[in-house]
Amino acid sequence: MADLVTGFAFIFQLEIFVVLFLGVCLGLVFGLIPGLSGLTALAILIPFVYGMEPALGLAFLMSVHSVVYTGGSVTAILLNIPGAPPNAATLIDGYPMSQKGEARRAIAAGLTSSGLGGLVGGIVILASLPLLKAIVFAFGSGETFLLTVTGICFIAGLTRGSVVKGLMSASLGLAAAFIGFHPITGMSRFTFGTLYLYDGISLIPKALGLFAIPEIINLLGKGKSISAVKAEQTSQLNRLTVGIKDVFKRWWLFIRCSVIGAIVGIIPGAGGGVAAFLAYGHAQQSSKHPEEFGKGTVEGVIAPESANNAKEGGALMPTLSLAIPGSPGMALLLGAFLVLGLQPGPTFLQEHMPIAYTIVGTLIMANLVGAGVCLALSGQLAKITYLRGTLLAPILMPIIMIGAYAMHHDILDVIALIVWGAIGYGMARFGYNRPAMVLAFVLGGIMEKYFYLSIDAYGAPFLLRPICIGLIVAIFATFALGPIKVLIRRLRS
Amino acid sequence: MKASTVFAILIGLVLAGWLTVGSGYPVRAMLLPYMFLTPVLFLAVAQIVREFRDKESKAIDLGISKGDRRNYIIAVAFIPTSILLTALLGFNIAIPLCTLAIFKLRGEKWRLAIVLSAALTAFTYGMFTLVLRVPPHGGILFQ
Numbered sequence: 235m236a237d238l239v240t241g242f243a244f245i246f247q248l249e250i251f252v253v254l255f256l257g258v259c260l261g262l263v264f265g266l267i268p269g270l271s272g273l274t275a276l277a278i279l280i281p282f283v284y285g286m287e288p289a290l291g292l293a294f295l296m297s298v299h300s301v302v303y304t305g306g307s308v309t310a311i312l313l314n315i316p317g318a319p320p321n322a323a324t325l326i327d328g329y330p331m332s333q334k335g336e337a338r339r340a341i342a343a344g345l346t347s348s349g350l351g352g353l354v355g356g357i358v359i360l361a362s363l364p365l366l367k368a369i370v371f372a373f374g375s376g377e378t379f380l381l382t383v384t385g386i387c388f389i390a391g392l393t394r395g396s397v398v399k400g401l402m403s404a405s406l407g408l409a410a411a412f413i414g415f416h417p418i419t420g421m422s423r424f425t426f427g428t429l430y431l432y433d434g435i436s437l438i439p440k441a442l443g444l445f446a447i448p449e450i451i452n453l454l455g456k457g458k459s460i461s462a463v464k465a466e467q468t469s470q471l472n473r474l475t476v477g478i479k480d481v482f483k484r485w486w487l488f489i490r491c492s493v494i495g496a497i498v499g500i501i502p503g504a505g506g507g508v509a510a511f512l513a514y515g516h517a518q519q520s521s522k523h524p525e526e527f528g529k530g531t532v533e534g535v536i537a538p539e540s541a542n543n544a545k546e547g548g549a550l551m552p553t554l555s556l557a558i559p560g561s562p563g564m565a566l567l568l569g570a571f572l573v574l575g576l577q578p579g580p581t582f583l584q585e586h587m588p589i590a591y592t593i594v595g596t597l598i599m600a601n602l603v604g605a606g607v608c609l610a611l612s613g614q615l616a617k618i619t620y621l622r623g624t625l626l627a628p629i630l631m632p633i634i635m636i637g638a639y640a641m642h643h644d645i646l647d648v649i650a651l652i653v654w655g656a657i658g659y660g661m662a663r664f665g666y667n668r669p670a671m672v673l674a675f676v677l678g679g680i681m682e683k684y685f686y687l688s689i690d691a692y693g694a695p696f697l698l699r700p701i702c703i704g705l706i707v708a709i710f711a712t713f714a715l716g717p718i719k720v721l722i723r724r725l726r727s
Numbered sequence: 728m729k730a731s732t733v734f735a736i737l738i739g740l741v742l743a744g745w746l747t748v749g750s751g752y753p754v755r756a757m758l759l760p761y762m763f764l765t766p767v768l769f770l771a772v773a774q775i776v777r778e779f780r781d782k783e784s785k786a787i788d789l790g791i792s793k794g795d796r797r798n799y800i801i802a803v804a805f806i807p808t809s810i811l812l813t814a815l816l817g818f819n820i821a822i823p824l825c826t827l828a829i830f831k832l833r834g835e836k837w838r839l840a841i842v843l844s845a846a847l848t849a850f851t852y853g854m855f856t857l858v859l860r861v862p863p864h865g866g867i868l869f870q
Binding site for chain 1: 738755773774798807826829847851864
């Protein structure tokens with residue numbers, strides 16, 4: 235208890251708070267600019283903490299990392315461009331809300347659930363510290379493999395109109411993920427002798443091409459604003475307070491999705507995309523009006539946003555206590571620990587418990603401050619949706635091109651935007667599921683790695699382990715529940 | 728043939744192509760692609776058959792009126808043109824050039840087009856080159 239008080243009291247020191255606020259602002263900028271991911275932010279900023287006091291340096295990096303997804307959700311809602319892959323779940327309902335003239339409400343609901351989700355994630359982690367080891371070790375390679383499959387099936391199954399199209403979209407994502415060096419045999423697959431493809435396909439050009447390019451074409455083609463409703467005609471629903479109240483009215487959904495996010499975060503390798511899409515799928519399946527999902531329902535924004543930031547708290551704990559990073563961002567933070575002279579691992583919590591609490595406190599605080607800053611700016615940000623498409627699209631295009639270029643400094647990444655843009659436009663036009671494609675692409679590599687680990691370690695019987703059986707049942711339920719519900723309705727009528 | 732049918736056929740061809748190319752790889756390298764892509768290939772074939780049977784187009788209505796067609800052609804042409812110009816001339820020349828051109832093609836006034844193009848060039852240069860230290864692509868023609 236004394237460690238908890240010492241650790242949390244440290245956050246309220248002026249220098250920590252200044253560093254935290256600076257980190258939050260930088261994190262939001264990285265989140266708001268399409269193509270600049272949280273990983274880029276951390277990679278650029280880690281050298282700056284060298285020589286800093288450990289708690290101060292980690293507070294800075296944690297605050298940058300924890301609000302990147304908050305900024306990314308704003309672009310997902312306003313522009314249909316996810317700041318990071320997990321934000322792809324938010325745009326499914328967030329963008330239709332913007333089109334209906336409810337951008338401010340969507341941003342408010344998203345940011346409130348995002349900020350409070352970080353708080354719930356932190357609390358769940360503090361409460362589950364004694365159980366942490368059991369949870370981490372319950373999820374072996376087999377369970378993680380099936381969890382990634384579950385995440386992909388959830389989002390593929392959510393495709394409006396046709397599950398087949400959802401599965402085809404996901405399989406295109408997987409096909410793209412299989413390009414490059416195979417991690418087990420070391421042979422290059424599907425590269426066709428092209429040097430550019432040897433390292434696999436870059437995620438950022440792909441995500442930007444799939445989502446941003448079709449949007450730019452539509453904005454330029456129509457010339458109209460994103461919002462179909464004029465600024466002066468917006469309904470009473472488009473208010474900050476309505477969006478905030480939405481979260482409190484749906485508090486049970488918010489809590490459930492935050493807990494899903496925190497638990498998925500603890501599982502090493504599962505990633506934020508799984509958390510957001512699992513939460514979205516859960517929200518739709520448990521809703522009384524599942525048919526409204528995808529058309530701009532606020533529940534579709536609350537669910538993934540709650541899970542997104544709660545997941546960071548979850549991912550933090552195995553990183554601190556077991557030196558097993560729960561996400562790629564945490565892997566970089568693990569490096570930052572070493573730069574600051576700290577050695578994460580089983581002894582970390584015994585030797586540096588106050589620092590651990592400071593980090594958890596920073597995470598909670600950064601989420602709340604980040605959400606607060608964005609909420610304060612939401613009125614101005616929402617005005618983007620009223621800008622003429624002919625003004626907005628030419629401004630977005632160069633930012634997207636440099637965003638695609640920034641990660642690897644490779645002009646081929648920019649040229650790849652044409653290919654992904656064409657695919658994205660076709661998918662949007664003919665009702666295919668772009669978020670499923672991105673998620674399958676992100677998880678394809680992870681899935682393959684854990685599949686071979688499981689096969690090599692346990693053989694096929696790994697599928698018979700209790701958690702694996704539960705996940706297999708969940709996968710079948712994803713596809714079977716819809717037809718069963720229809721059958722029951724027909725029988726009743 | 729409907730555009731949606733062509734798109735479904737293209738996806739089917741990609742999946743079939745992947746499995747065909749992969750047949751030359753060792754089994755261990757193709758185990759997961761076979762496991763996941765083969766069943767979906769059958770589903771893709773079913774989707775193609777369904778597309779052929781449905782006479783009506785299932786394309787989502789984007790609300791493109793006849794008057795918008797010219798603008799859509801400009802928009803579709805703008806994307807590859809600006810990307811290829813960037814590759815050839817580099818960011819610092821292509822960004823103001825393409826931005827100004829598209830503003831004018833879409834009927835914006837000269838003053839607004841020039842001010843916005845200059846501001847955007849300054850922002851991208853300041854943010855990416857000066858602050859984030861991303862070395863700008865100088866253009867294939869100048870290398």
